[in-house]
Amino acid sequence: MDALQQRLSMADLRGYNVTQFDEAPIPQQVTFSNVYTQTAKSAFEGIGPGSRGAQVSKLQETLRKWNPRLGVEVNGTFDQNTEKAVSLYRAIYSGTEGSKIDSTTAGHLSAMQDGTFWKNPPAKTAGQELLYHASQQIGKPYVLGGDGKYSTDCGQLIKTSAGKSELSRCADEQYRSAKAGKHGLTTGEKAEPGDLLFFNYPTSQSGLAYGGITHVGIHVNSQWTLAASSSAGRVVMQRSAPMQPYVASVGNWK
Numbered sequence: 001m002d003a004l005q006q007r008l009s010m011a012d013l014r015g016y017n018v019t020q021f022d023e024a025p026i027p028q029q030v031t032f033s034n035v036y037t038q039t040a041k042s043a044f045e046g047i048g049p050g051s052r053g054a055q056v057s058k059l060q061e062t063l064r065k066w067n068p069r070l071g072v073e074v075n076g077t078f079d080q081n082t083e084k085a086v087s088l089y090r091a092i093y094s095g096t097e098g099s100k101i102d103s104t105t106a107g108h109l110s111a112m113q114d115g116t117f118w119k120n121p122p123a124k125t126a127g128q129e130l131l132y133h134a135s136q137q138i139g140k141p142y143v144l145g146g147d148g149k150y151s152t153d154c155g156q157l158i159k160t161s162a163g164k165s166e167l168s169r170c171a172d173e174q175y176r177s178a179k180a181g182k183h184g185l186t187t188g189e190k191a192e193p194g195d196l197l198f199f200n201y202p203t204s205q206s207g208l209a210y211g212g213i214t215h216v217g218i219h220v221n222s223q224w225t226l227a228a229s230s231s232a233g234r235v236v237m238q239r240s241a242p243m244q245p246y247v248a249s250v251g252n253w254k
Contacts, residue, residue, distance in 0.1 A: 044109050048086075048100030051078040059101075062113045063089065069138040070237075084237050087224055091193035092132050093122050097221040126184065126253040127194020127219075134161040134218050134226055140235045142228050154216050157228040157235060158196060161218075171198065171216035172209040178251035179211070188252040191219035196251030199243065213248060 044059055057076040063085045064072050070085040083099040090096050094104045101109070111117035124132065134157055143151035148160035148169075155171040167183045168174055175198045178185040191197060199215040206212050217227030225240045232238070 043106065043113070044101050045103050045106035046101065047078065048098075049078050049083055052076055056082070058113065059086075059109065062109055066112060067135055067138070069136070084224065088131075088135055088220055088226075088237065091220045092124065092128050092135070095125070095128065095193055097223075125192070125194065127192055129194070130158075130161045130253070131194035131218055131220065131226065133163070134158075134235070137161070137235045138226070138237065140228070142230055142233050142235070144230070146228075152228050152235065153230075154228045158216055158218070172211060172213040174198075174216055174251065175213040175249060176210050178249070181254075184254050185251045186254055188250050190252075191250045192252070193220060195219045195253060197225060197243075197247055198249045198251060199246045200248040201246050211248065215246075216251075217243070219250070 043055060047055060047059055053076055056078050057074050059078075060072050060074045060076075060082055063070065063082065064074065066089070067085070070088070071081045072085050073079075073081065086099050086101060086105070087097070089109070090098060090102070090105050093108050094102070096102060096104070108117065108122065137152065137157060137160070140157075141151045142153060144153050146152040146156055148156045152160065155174060156169045158171075158174060159167050159169040162184070164183055167177065167185075174183075174185070174196065177183040178187045178196070178198070185196070188195075195218075197217045197219050198211075198213045199217065200206070200212040201214045203214045206214055215227070217225040220226055220237065220240075223240055224237050225243060226235070226237050228235045229238060
């Protein structure tokens with residue numbers, strides 16, 4: 001085959017117009033990230049409260065494998081447990097708020113569904129890391145003074161999840177650390193995912209606690225708080241609104 005015939009054959013195979021062959025663009029290489037984004041968008045992006053169908057079931061299967069403690073059922077309906085799970089997932093992996101799945105979260109979920117997620121997971125802040133480890137303890141029984149292995153209380157949940165041996169296991173002492181800027185904590189007003197929320201619930205111990213702090217929880221977003229709850233008797237995600245009047249301070253991770 002001479003040079004002209006070879007050129008014509010290549011043009012036919014690539015679908016180029018022969019007269020425009022020299023100006024034809026080189027086809028873009030398909031990379032993993034391109035496929036990842038396209039698949040993620042078609043699979044999960046835009047799913048939210050009110051959604052139903054096969055894609056919701058796939059979403060629920062993925063969330064159940066990620067954390068079976070969240071109570072998500074594979075029923076094809078975006079119900080409250082699915083909403084809670086998505087809110088937690090978004091807080092941990094993208095630091096954003098909302099129960100409807102955005103493009104970033106869709107990408108993470110699709111990669112988790114096909115098994116590629118853990119090869120290159122997104123970087124997490126110290127707070128997101130704590131929130132992730134605390135979420136693995138959802139359902140653990142609440143016992144005042146629990147050691148964190150088989151049972152826990154609010155302060156022990158923080159100490160266990162933070163993995164900081166210097167941090168006290170008591171809520172009021174954790175507040176003292178934040179006030180002093182010690183053990184990786186400081187105080188602030190704006191809470192990010194995984195930051196601590198110190199509460200001054202009135203109890204018989206209020207007068208003995210430092211700063212009147214009797215409880216500590218973990219900020220998920222404006223809608224949800226994760227905590228070892230004495231009233232629930234276990235580690236739970238609970239609505240933030242009823243607790244808001246008792247928030248005395250925010251503990252930010254440095």
